[in-house]
Amino acid sequence: MAIKDWYKLTFQIESDAEEIIIWKLNELGIFSFSFEYFIKTENKKEVNIWLPIDEWDESSRSDFEKIINKLLNINDSKDQFFCWSIIKEEDWLTSWKKYWAPEFVGNNFLILPCWINLNEKYKDKQIIKIDPGAAFGTGSHPSTYLCLEKMENILFSDKKVLDIGSGSGILSIAARLLGAKEVYAVDNDYLAINSTNSNFQLNFGNLNNLNTYLGSFNEVFFKYQLKKFDFVLCNILAEVIKEMIPNIYKCLRNNGKVVFSGILNSQKDEIIKILIQNNLKLLDVSSKKDWACISAQKASNPI
Structure with a gap:
């Protein structure tokens, strides 16, 4: 399989804009994204979007910025709203893992990222092992x-x-x-x-x-x-x-x-x-x- 590098686009949104962003990304066929919560500012979230370099030239990236600007009613001239970086394939596949930890849901479920060993004290839980990818x-x-x-x-x-x-x-x-x-x-x-x-x-x-x-x-x-x-x-x-x-x-x-x-x-x-x-x-x-x-x-x- 060919190695693929990625653009990582990062920007911040108000929390109540999350659903409209998800809707637009799905509409555009973009499925590699995440939302990071800011503990000190619960009404703000950081959006991270990964786009294959060989499919997104400068014109496509510029058009995408315009779509997001229009969606969020942001002035095109706003400085430093979008942050672009290049992520190597091997980094993309591993770097995001640091954000995930075992999560308890309800009374019985424990969602366990597959690279983490299960603590013995949780063996009575319904364990859902997940290797999510990005x-x-x-x-x-x-x-x-x-x-x-x-x-x-x-x-x-x-x-x-x-x-x-x-x-x-x-x-x-x-x-x-x-x-x-x-x-x-x-x-x-x-x-x-x-x-x-x-x-x-x-x-x-x-x-x-x-x-x-x-x-x-x-x-x-x-x-x-x-x-x-x-x-x-x-x-x-x-x-x-x-x-x-x-x-x-x-x-x-x-x-x-x-x-x-x-x-x-x-x-x-x-x-x-x-x-x-x-x-x-x-x-x-x-x-x-x-x-x-x-x-x-x-x-x-x-x-």
Whole structure:
């Protein structure tokens, strides 16, 4: 495999701009990024974006800066807003590891970066080993926390589960740890599918009971006739979720349940309205920081 060097772009944003940045990066097909929280200034975050050097010339980088400026309503002449640096492939693959540490989620989950040895005192936890790469996190985002906390209280034993937007595969792994019989993972990024497969193998030593599909959920739903799921897990952006809800309803079995995360508190009422319009009964809403997690159920006899 050819060695690839990277541009690293760094800039600061207000915390409430995180969701719009994620949306725009996904729209542009950029998936290698991270958000760093400033402890002393909780309302500020540092954005780090990695772009392959051979795909981003000076003109492309300038155009990208203009897109971000427009998105954040920043004056083009503002000095030192964007900081560009060059990262060698070997540095890119290792330097970010210093930011990750074992993380506890809920009462039972421990997310363990695969290069860290497990402390004996945590062996009673549900261990999720993750090798995230720079494109996918270890589950630290509030929306992932909310989803995992919700999953702890669900009986997955012998159930059929669909994970939409699988990313690193963290929710697929959690579902399998909790007893799911079959896990189906969908993502529109081949790097995510590779990551899901790799991390599943890391945790279970095989890919038994895991089915992965590359493409958008709506495309995959029609192509493979996905149906009769007991649970659907969907941790992606609200704007994307809205378009999926009708087909999520169709792929659930009667009384099947869905957990949505990746939704800002300001967006939850609109999502709930669409759920009700599609005969999905609201079960619960929880929140963490600015994010909401919504669970709903397909009624056996919709009105």
